[in-house]
Amino acid sequence: MKYLIISVFFILSLACSSQKPDRPNVLFIAVDDLRPELGTYGASYIKSPNIDRLGEEGIVFTRAYCNIPVCGASRASIMSGIRPNRHRFLNFDAWQDRDVPGVVSLPMHFKNNGYSTVSLGKVYHHIQDGRGSWDRTWHPRAENISGWRDYRLPENMQIEEGGTTRGYPYECAEVADNAYFDGKIADEAISQLQKFKENKKPFFLAVGFLKPHLPFNAPKKYWDLYDPKDIKLPDFMRKPDGAPDECMHNFGELRAYYSIPPEGPVPDTIALKMIHGYYACVSYTDAQIGKVLDYLDELGLAENTIVILWGDHGWHLGEHGLWCKHCNFEKVLHTPMILKAPGKKPGLRTDALVEYVDIYPTMCELAGLSLPIHLQGKSMAPLLDNPAQPWKEAVFARWIKGETVITRNNTYTEWYNNISDEPVARMLYDMNEDPKETVNISEDAENSVLVKKLHKMLSDQFESRDIIKLKE
Numbered sequence: 001m002k003y004l005i006i007s008v009f010f011i012l013s014l015a016c017s018s019q020k021p022d023r024p025n026v027l028f029i030a031v032d033d034l035r036p037e038l039g040t041y042g043a044s045y046i047k048s049p050n051i052d053r054l055g056e057e058g059i060v061f062t063r064a065y066c067n068i069p070v071c072g073a074s075r076a077s078i079m080s081g082i083r084p085n086r087h088r089f090l091n092f093d094a095w096q097d098r099d100v101p102g103v104v105s106l107p108m109h110f111k112n113n114g115y116s117t118v119s120l121g122k123v124y125h126h127i128q129d130g131r132g133s134w135d136r137t138w139h140p141r142a143e144n145i146s147g148w149r150d151y152r153l154p155e156n157m158q159i160e161e162g163g164t165t166r167g168y169p170y171e172c173a174e175v176a177d178n179a180y181f182d183g184k185i186a187d188e189a190i191s192q193l194q195k196f197k198e199n200k201k202p203f204f205l206a207v208g209f210l211k212p213h214l215p216f217n218a219p220k221k222y223w224d225l226y227d228p229k230d231i232k233l234p235d236f237m238r239k240p241d242g243a244p245d246e247c248m249h250n251f252g253e254l255r256a257y258y259s260i261p262p263e264g265p266v267p268d269t270i271a272l273k274m275i276h277g278y279y280a281c282v283s284y285t286d287a288q289i290g291k292v293l294d295y296l297d298e299l300g301l302a303e304n305t306i307v308i309l310w311g312d313h314g315w316h317l318g319e320h321g322l323w324c325k326h327c328n329f330e331k332v333l334h335t336p337m338i339l340k341a342p343g344k345k346p347g348l349r350t351d352a353l354v355e356y357v358d359i360y361p362t363m364c365e366l367a368g369l370s371l372p373i374h375l376q377g378k379s380m381a382p383l384l385d386n387p388a389q390p391w392k393e394a395v396f397a398r399w400i401k402g403e404t405v406i407t408r409n410n411t412y413t414e415w416y417n418n419i420s421d422e423p424v425a426r427m428l429y430d431m432n433e434d435p436k437e438t439v440n441i442s443e444d445a446e447n448s449v450l451v452k453k454l455h456k457m458l459s460d461q462f463e464s465r466d467i468i469k470l471k472e
Contacts, residue, residue, distance in 0.1 A: 034311030050290030054296030058340030072125035122208035170277035187289035216277025244425035350387035
């Protein structure tokens, strides 16, 4: 009988172990200022073969949206799983540790569950944010590693007192990939993957690439992928008809660079050069992503690694006469996101509405981890099995005093008064009839019922109370 019991226990143990595969690794790829203007999103003129390949291996989210269009706040929101509101994650200088102190971040949750967690490059906006989340952080700037980064004016350029202290907003140089920071980040990621392979512990590796963020500096070979004669200005380069002044801004981030006028439109010749530079930077960073993905394959780690790629927000390239982010238009809220998970069917696409607070619970579910109680998003994991299933009615974003709701058919934004909290301006677009947002239809009588509905959705979403305790 004793031997029978032992035999049964051994058989049951084998059965259990065979049903419980190794915990999946996570490769978490962040790209700064990346628009969903990529081959896999239908932009065949963009050379992005590696991101496109990832799309073929996983699922492409065609309607993913950031919750706030600026680096610091978007990343703090993603990593905490908490939405921006009128009291937290307000701008580029947002800190998770300051705005929601004590909250368990996404990498910290993995670390607490036995994962090695490493951050390379720009993951949080502030390298020191997310205290306790990482076993290791590395950034070429923090390591005092030099990079080809022409921020300062050349000596022979003279500027008036109080003018810009940065160079041109673009650079085309005959240099190697790792002359710039993104090439160095890719090299470090490859080195880190080798270490993970050797220690055999499950890992959460976050790799944050800096381009295509300004300045649009990339090795010449990536500029050469695009013929300047093929570069075009946007079709619509002015404020939408009937739109309030609140929707516009002076794109001060770009104004800081040499050759950009302090006010007014960017000259067409410079605009075309910057669009060319942005495309070159996309292809440059795509190549670095490809190196990391190739090495993941080479090490035999890809089969058991969840890979997610996301851009922290969109970017204007002259649409509406605007540049940079910092507003509530579709071009800066709509983002690329691609997800590949072990055992899931490749080559999927979904037009389900998803938002960046959904990333944290999705990573947890795919890795078999519990969901912390503070999360405010919804796991996207079911979409990997059925990408066409009914999903969210709406997603939400905000910038300073503008709050936006995005539905299947519309984008609607309200700007509010700080004192009364009452709306002072609004805009509504039919994304089926007017995808470039050229005519504000919020004041049309036939839309009054729709406006009331969308107003209520915004009010319900952005009311000040929620389950997260704010800083004292």
